[in-house]
Amino acid sequence: MATKKQMLNKLYKENGLEPEDTFKHKHYVIITRSGIDKIQAKQMIDIDYEVIKCEEHFCVVKAIASKGDRSIQTFGSALYGDYKKGNTNSHYVIEMAEKRAMSRATLKLAGFYELGAYGIDESEEFAKAAPTQSQSFSQKVVRMKEYLDEALKDGDIEFAMSIYDDAQAEGIIQVCDYYDQIFKTKEEAV
Numbered sequence: 001m002a003t004k005k006q007m008l009n010k011l012y013k014e015n016g017l018e019p020e021d022t023f024k025h026k027h028y029v030i031i032t033r034s035g036i037d038k039i040q041a042k043q044m045i046d047i048d049y050e051v052i053k054c055e056e057h058f059c060v061v062k063a064i065a066s067k068g069d070r071s072i073q074t075f076g077s078a079l080y081g082d083y084k085k086g087n088t089n090s091h092y093v094i095e096m097a098e099k100r101a102m103s104r105a106t107l108k109l110a111g112f113y114e115l116g117a118y119g120i121d122e123s124e125e126f127a128k129a130a131p132t133q134s135q136s137f138s139q140k141v142v143r144m145k146e147y148l149d150e151a152l153k154d155g156d157i158e159f160a161m162s163i164y165d166d167a168q169a170e171g172i173i174q175v176c177d178y179y180d181q182i183f184k185t186k187e188e189a190v
Helices: 004-014 033-043 093-110 124-128 133-154 157-170 173-189
Strands: 022-025 028-031 046-054 058-067 070-079 117-119
Touching (some): 004 133, 022 133, 033 093, 046 093, 058 093, 070 093, 093 117, 133 157, 133 173, 157 173
Antiparallel strands (some): 022 028, 046 058, 058 070
16 A cells, blocks of 8 residues: 555655655645646646635635535635635635635545645645755755655656756756666665
């Protein structure tokens, strides 16, 4: 039986997510706006919206999402105010409610929600916890190494070589060195 981490990694690959499209926040995996857009496009998820309520400082939007013969309905809301009185510091409450509804609908239909992955727009706290550029780079290196480990375990040399090529193109020598280390070690053992 696959672990939650393995299932998430499989979904990352299937949906073309890059390490910079996700980050860890306390107990959750957070998917960035660009990651959610990639998932929606890759999964061909259609979403229609219905404004349930919209006032100057509060909005609720219903998302009706479908993928093939499956469909779901979910909601996104936004209440302008500080962390004690609201859930967004943006005056654009309808846009925030729409992004939240879209994130939830996409992640639920694609199977991410059940694995504890949430959209960055769902909480101001998630957005504040987004990694710095240096942290994003470190996470990318770690994720690419994890992909190499999976490729080694699965005997998928094509996937491993594509990771190596991507790392080489981006100048990520840590990943290239790791590839050489684990695959050359395996060749020497054979």
